[in-house]
Amino acid sequence: MSSQPLSQNQERFELNLGPQHPATHGVLRVKLLMDGEYIVDAEPVLGYIHRMHELMGENRSWAQYLPNMGRLDYLSALSYNLGYVELVEKMAGIEVPERAEYIRVITTEMNRISSHLLWFGAFVLDLGGFTPLLYAFDDREQILDLLEAVTGSRLTYCYYLFGGCYNDVEDDFLSGCLAFVKRLRTRLPMYHNLVTKNVILRQRLEGVGPVSAEMCRKYGATGPVLRGSGINYDLRKNEPYSIYPELDFDVPVYPEGDSMARFMVRMDEMEQCLRIIEQAIAKIPEGPVMAEKVPKMIKPAAGDYYHAVEAARGTFAIRAVSDGANQAYRMKLRSPTFSNLSLFQEASRGMLLADGLAFMGSLDLVIPEIDR
Amino acid sequence: MDLGINVFEMVIYLVGFIAFAAANAAYLVWVERKGAAHIQRRTGPKEVGPYGLLQPLADGAKLMSKQFIIPAGVDRPLFILAPILTMVPAIMIFVTIPFSETILARDFNIGLLMILAFASVNVLALLMGGWASRNKYAVISAARVVSQNIAYEIPMLIIVITIVLISGSMNLTEIVAGQAGGILHWNLLPTNGNFLGPITFIIFFICSLAETNRAPFDLGEAESELIAGFHTEYSSMGFGLFFMGEYANIVIAAALTTILFLGGWYSPLPESIPYAGASSVVWFLVKMYLLIWLVVLIRWTYPRVTLWSLLNLSWKILIPFSLFNLLASAGLVKLLG
Numbered sequence: 001m002s003s004q005p006l007s008q009n010q011e012r013f014e015l016n017l018g019p020q021h022p023a024t025h026g027v028l029r030v031k032l033l034m035d036g037e038y039i040v041d042a043e044p045v046l047g048y049i050h051r052m053h054e055l056m057g058e059n060r061s062w063a064q065y066l067p068n069m070g071r072l073d074y075l076s077a078l079s080y081n082l083g084y085v086e087l088v089e090k091m092a093g094i095e096v097p098e099r100a101e102y103i104r105v106i107t108t109e110m111n112r113i114s115s116h117l118l119w120f121g122a123f124v125l126d127l128g129g130f131t132p133l134l135y136a137f138d139d140r141e142q143i144l145d146l147l148e149a150v151t152g153s154r155l156t157y158c159y160y161l162f163g164g165c166y167n168d169v170e171d172d173f174l175s176g177c178l179a180f181v182k183r184l185r186t187r188l189p190m191y192h193n194l195v196t197k198n199v200i201l202r203q204r205l206e207g208v209g210p211v212s213a214e215m216c217r218k219y220g221a222t223g224p225v226l227r228g229s230g231i232n233y234d235l236r237k238n239e240p241y242s243i244y245p246e247l248d249f250d251v252p253v254y255p256e257g258d259s260m261a262r263f264m265v266r267m268d269e270m271e272q273c274l275r276i277i278e279q280a281i282a283k284i285p286e287g288p289v290m291a292e293k294v295p296k297m298i299k300p301a302a303g304d305y306y307h308a309v310e311a312a313r314g315t316f317a318i319r320a321v322s323d324g325a326n327q328a329y330r331m332k333l334r335s336p337t338f339s340n341l342s343l344f345q346e347a348s349r350g351m352l353l354a355d356g357l358a359f360m361g362s363l364d365l366v367i368p369e370i371d372r
Numbered sequence: 373m374d375l376g377i378n379v380f381e382m383v384i385y386l387v388g389f390i391a392f393a394a395a396n397a398a399y400l401v402w403v404e405r406k407g408a409a410h411i412q413r414r415t416g417p418k419e420v421g422p423y424g425l426l427q428p429l430a431d432g433a434k435l436m437s438k439q440f441i442i443p444a445g446v447d448r449p450l451f452i453l454a455p456i457l458t459m460v461p462a463i464m465i466f467v468t469i470p471f472s473e474t475i476l477a478r479d480f481n482i483g484l485l486m487i488l489a490f491a492s493v494n495v496l497a498l499l500m501g502g503w504a505s506r507n508k509y510a511v512i513s514a515a516r517v518v519s520q521n522i523a524y525e526i527p528m529l530i531i532v533i534t535i536v537l538i539s540g541s542m543n544l545t546e547i548v549a550g551q552a553g554g555i556l557h558w559n560l561l562p563t564n565g566n567f568l569g570p571i572t573f574i575i576f577f578i579c580s581l582a583e584t585n586r587a588p589f590d591l592g593e594a595e596s597e598l599i600a601g602f603h604t605e606y607s608s609m610g611f612g613l614f615f616m617g618e619y620a621n622i623v624i625a626a627a628l629t630t631i632l633f634l635g636g637w638y639s640p641l642p643e644s645i646p647y648a649g650a651s652s653v654v655w656f657l658v659k660m661y662l663l664i665w666l667v668v669l670i671r672w673t674y675p676r677v678t679l680w681s682l683l684n685l686s687w688k689i690l691i692p693f694s695l696f697n698l699l700a701s702a703g704l705v706k707l708l709g
Contacts, residue, residue: 022595127596127675128590128594131412200676200677204677
């Protein structure tokens with residue numbers, strides 16, 4: 001908090017944004033120091049839904065901790081599932097059948113699209129446009145229906161197991177995914193016509209909330225925030241995992257660093273997800289979806305392990321220290337929006353309140369993942 | 373002046389206008405909700421009555437049965453007065469609006485001036501409500517509303533002067549009478565002799581959107597930034613009156629646009645055509661509700677502008693344009709008239 005004395009003709013006041021506020025999309029509190037409509041200083045206050053997920057990881061067995069992964073970033077839960085099961089597979093040396101890998105990629109990418117669609121709707125809602133939200137939810141609903149059929153849940157998925165997937169997908173699911181790909185390809189141009197080309201929207205996003213590549217490095221920002229600042233960094237390409245190296249897709253990068261760039265990165269990313277899903281469905285082999293010999297009690301060798309995946313909002317990484325027991329000795333989760341939010345304080349100085357909230361929306365915050 | 377008849381007439385009109393304003397406020401909410409639902413591929417209210425037609429009554433009953441909470445530390449008199457002050461001028465304005473040649477409470481010579489005078493009281497009410505609430509969001513909203521309304525009243529008044537210049541009167545009945553004889557004689561179209569008619573109309577329409585605090589200029593309410601703006605702290609009918617006042621103002625803005633630009637109660641068709649060519653209150657209402665529907669459509673399509681771009685639009689574009697428009701129209705009137 002800057003502690004400049006109040007000058008006589010410049011009266012500043014504190015404004016509590018949240019923990020209950022429509023624009024924070026969760027129980028985030030931002031302590032704003034305002035000068036009229038201008039933000040002088042913004043201090044995010046965290047901890048309102050802290051649930052000690054990391055401590056939980058040290059208190060339950062590897063398998064018991066799996067459902068927790070769906071409760072971090074509830075909008076792209078499958079990426080978190082993937083990150084965790086791949087870590088444990090790496091620790092215990094479990095081989096995953098190829099079909100399972102393909103299923104994992106297809107479902108993860110579907111989940112990524114649903115996360116971006118929800119962000120798209122909520123972001124335009126932040127800017128005052130209500131209608132795109134419901135169109136986006138219509139599309140998202142199709143994904144949830146498809147994923148519900150294979151995973152059994154609609155939001156907090158727990159689908160992957162160590163060594164494969166919980167159950168096999170049917171042809172109905174694959175053809176449903178292809179139908180959805182076709183559908184979204186017709187819907188995305190509509191979104192661009194209705195939203196992206198809107199002059200009011202462009203005016204509100206272009207040049208607003210500039211985040212330099214330097215600032216991203218300083219705060220460890222990842223995901224679309226980083227790629228919107230001109231840095232081509234996507235773990236699916238840079239530290240490939242699963243079957244991503246076998247698939248052909250581009251990483252959208254925009255150099256401007258403003259809210260519009262972050263908007264366009266996510267919109268383009270949805271198109272790339274569609275490409276990935278199409279290729280994966282074309283290539284998916286027959287075979288089992290679970291490894292043959294997965295020990296019931298996983299006891300990895302003592303050591304320090306790390307694995308990172310590209311979640312919808314950026315790098316999700318887990319560092320687990322094992323002492324050879326059935327549970328982690330130390331568990332550390334690195335969630336992308338915690339870092340992305342931390343640049344808000346520096347970047348939002350001098351912004352208008354309305355622009356500050358648009359900027360916050362463009363960071364795509366999911367609060368349970370920040371607080372863990 | 374025959375006072376006896378006039379008092380009786382005034383009471384009838386007053387009751388009628390209050391009922392009209394209240395019914396419009398209630399059912400425009402229904403239109404807005406149903407319209408928004410169709411734009412967004414939902415069904416909207418459908419449980420209460422057929423097509424949810426009784427929903428406004430249920431909403432009203434609910435609002436009236438709620439407690440009117442006065443938070444600790446608010447400026448009590450202003451807090452109570454503000455919602456009343458939004459509704460009263462709105463009802464007063466209806467007195468001057470001619471719905472047809474015969475449906476008119478008072479025929480003022482300065483009817484136009486009176487509407488604009490009463491309309492500006494609304495800003496005061498919103499400022500009072502926001503200021504008295506002792507809520508920072510409400511104060512920010514009140515400040516926004518004031519700067520917005522001041523910015524947009526200027527081009528609006530200049531446009532009104534242009535219209536007065538063209539029709540030569542501030543009497544609303546005479547302004548409408550000047551547009552008799554079909555669509556080609558409306559102030560909206562250049563065929564009326566004023567080449568700048570469409571520009572005048574567009575500027576006026578934008579200004580009326582901003583004056584009524586409607587999207588994309590709903591900065592005062594801005595639910596994703598300021599929670600509910602100036603009426604954040606209001607509950608029960610306090611909120612209800614603000615809400616009704618907003619819709620009453622939309623009706624007034626649409627009615628005024630109809631009178632100034634769309635030929636009031638005159639049919640767009642020539643009078644020689646039977647029935648459809650006749651002028652009546654039906655045409656007035658059709659035009660008015662089409663304009664209101666346009667306002668609803670805009671709200672559910674566009675995102676909100678920021679404060680600066682809103683003020684820039686007024687001071688840098690609308691005011692110079694409307695001034696130029698006034699000068700050009702004056703020249704045209706001098707040349708042609």
